[in-house]
Amino acid sequence: MRFASLASGSEGNALIVESGRTRVMLDCGLGLRETLSRLSRLFLSPEDISGILVTHEHEDHASGVVRFARKFGIPVWLTHGTFRSDEAAYSGLKISLIEGYQRFGIGDVEMEPFPVPHDAREPVQFVFGNGATRLGVITDAGSSTAHIETMLSGCDSLVLECNHDTEMLARSAYPPMLIKRISGRFGHLDNESASRLLLRLDQSRLQHVIAAHLSQKNNTPALARCALSRAMNCSEEWIGIACQKEGFGWRQIA
Numbered sequence: 001m002r003f004a005s006l007a008s009g010s011e012g013n014a015l016i017v018e019s020g021r022t023r024v025m026l027d028c029g030l031g032l033r034e035t036l037s038r039l040s041r042l043f044l045s046p047e048d049i050s051g052i053l054v055t056h057e058h059e060d061h062a063s064g065v066v067r068f069a070r071k072f073g074i075p076v077w078l079t080h081g082t083f084r085s086d087e088a089a090y091s092g093l094k095i096s097l098i099e100g101y102q103r104f105g106i107g108d109v110e111m112e113p114f115p116v117p118h119d120a121r122e123p124v125q126f127v128f129g130n131g132a133t134r135l136g137v138i139t140d141a142g143s144s145t146a147h148i149e150t151m152l153s154g155c156d157s158l159v160l161e162c163n164h165d166t167e168m169l170a171r172s173a174y175p176p177m178l179i180k181r182i183s184g185r186f187g188h189l190d191n192e193s194a195s196r197l198l199l200r201l202d203q204s205r206l207q208h209v210i211a212a213h214l215s216q217k218n219n220t221p222a223l224a225r226c227a228l229s230r231a232m233n234c235s236e237e238w239i240g241i242a243c244q245k246e247g248f249g250w251r252q253i254a
């Protein structure tokens with residue numbers, strides 16, 4: 001199994017997971033032209049995508065889903081709450097509604113959704129597997145839970161939100177209500193919260209740890225790497241970064 005990111009951040013998110021002949025896209029928060037361009041950088045075309053999973057309805061994760069799926073006839077999986085946030089938009093698409101705890105498969109990839117604390121209708125994140133290896137993904141979660149830690153523990157690779165540095169956010173020009181939302185229990189994980197989450201996991205199988213969904217104004221790759229490397233007791237350079245403009249290239253899970 002391998003995985004790559006088209007983009008990660010407040011301006012758009014999309015992740016590709018591949019196993020065997022199956023490639024699934026997690027979220028599509030980019031415009032059609034940008035999605036096609038970034039797929040081509042990974043030597044992929046829309047016809048290679050087996051399905052799209054939607055974590056929640058916020059624009060940076062879902063704004064490109066409908067147009068991309070409709071143009072290329074790609075099926076979409078999402079929770080009841082995410083679907084109901086804009087039912088009319090999904091009209092005519094091949095939709096599969098999922099439960100927040102129900103495992104399901106698309107071709108050679110198995111998905112385990114899990115609910116997360118975030119200010120959306122019914123947000124989920126996912127663990128991807130192929131029977132031999134597991135990739136855990138968590139972005140857009142304001143805090144951790146025991147269930148999240150159970151789901152992510154023992155994974156072979158992690159894509160982990162490091163949205164902001166708390167001091168940078170507090171000093172930012174953001175309105176107080178926005179600061180409160182981002183830093184709240186249903187907002188986004190900061191660097192230190194992500195580090196504490198990582199410390200509580202079984203790390204024994206980890207081959208890749210990628211810091212994702214970094215704020216371009218209230219975080220830096222260096223700060224995110226520093227926080228996660230402390231939790232891993234590894235060099236800062238070993239921690240990968242998912243950036244807004246380029247995402248990251250293919251990462252193979254042995």
